[in-house]
Amino acid sequence: MSERIPFTTQPLSRKPCSANGHDRRPRTGSGIWRCKLTTITPLTIHALFRNLAENENAYLPGSSLRGMVRNVVEMLGAGCGRFYDRPSPPLLATCTRDATCISCRLFGFVESDSGWAGKVRFEDTVTVPVRWERHMVPTQRPPQAPGSGWLIFPCTRPQLEPGPIRCAPAGTEFRFRVDYTNLNPEEYAVLKFALTLTHGAITLCHTLGYGKALGFGACKIELLQDRSPAIGPEITTYLNQLPFEALANYRRRP
Numbered sequence: 001m002s003e004r005i006p007f008t009t010q011p012l013s014r015k016p017c018s019a020n021g022h023d024r025r026p027r028t029g030s031g032i033w034r035c036k037l038t039t040i041t042p043l044t045i046h047a048l049f050r051n052l053a054e055n056e057n058a059y060l061p062g063s064s065l066r067g068m069v070r071n072v073v074e075m076l077g078a079g080c081g082r083f084y085d086r087p088s089p090p091l092l093a094t095c096t097r098d099a100t101c102i103s104c105r106l107f108g109f110v111e112s113d114s115g116w117a118g119k120v121r122f123e124d125t126v127t128v129p130v131r132w133e134r135h136m137v138p139t140q141r142p143p144q145a146p147g148s149g150w151l152i153f154p155c156t157r158p159q160l161e162p163g164p165i166r167c168a169p170a171g172t173e174f175r176f177r178v179d180y181t182n183l184n185p186e187e188y189a190v191l192k193f194a195l196t197l198t199h200g201a202i203t204l205c206h207t208l209g210y211g212k213a214l215g216f217g218a219c220k221i222e223l224l225q226d227r228s229p230a231i232g233p234e235i236t237t238y239l240n241q242l243p244f245e246a247l248a249n250y251r252r253r254p
């Protein structure tokens with residue numbers, strides 16, 4: 001099943017995207033995170049996994065990881081309604097170059113005949129051997145939760161039945177790198193939290209791939225040998241809003 005995260009009722013943080021560009025790479029606000037994604041429930045990137053030979057190593061595409069983290073940034077109340085599939089409320093009106101939300105500043109956007117490349121790069125994970133499991137995972141889209149707000153798939157344990165869909169089992173680890181450039185403190189805090197979903201006593205999980213509505217694809221991301229600055233106080237305003245309360249409720253680690 002799916003649920004809805006209410007839209008933020010606070011104005012978005014918007015700035016000209018060129019004011020904090022990626023033409024410079026100062027040490028503050030730039031760096032590389034070495035990340036480890038661990039599956040909590042079986043995961044399938046069906047379009048990719050189904051084409052692998054039985055003994056072929058698997059990886060997760062950087063574009064999938066990027067989309068997953070961008071979605072969290074939007075749900076936190078730091079992104080416009082650019083990718084919302086219906087008309088969004090006025091506060092979430094699609095960004096322009098002169099008034100660009102944190103999500104569009106971080107991940108980039110296309111506007112008519114030009115675009116903004118963003119300030120974060122997600123690499124594909126390193127390929128690893130996988131002890132494949134095969135489960136029944138419906139491949140059609142489940143009905144969407146009614147109402148308005150960001151669509152979210154709560155973290156649950158799936159009912160596992162033998163089936164044809166190849167999955168990486170719970171406990172599979174994938175390593176990848178995230179490169180970020182010239183982030184201001186608010187962008188840094190929002191991105192680092194959306195990536196790790198960890199701060200103080202908060203530990204939440206992501207969902208990725210097929211069958212999320214049934215509990216497949218729950219996963220967590222940890223930073224390896226992390227010496228980057230801690231998430232700053234800029235995150236507090238986001239954690240005190242209604243969208244985060246809903247997110248924390250649906251994304252507790254199962």
Ligand SMILES: [Zn+2]
Nearest residue numbers: 080095101104
């Ligand atoms: Zn935007």
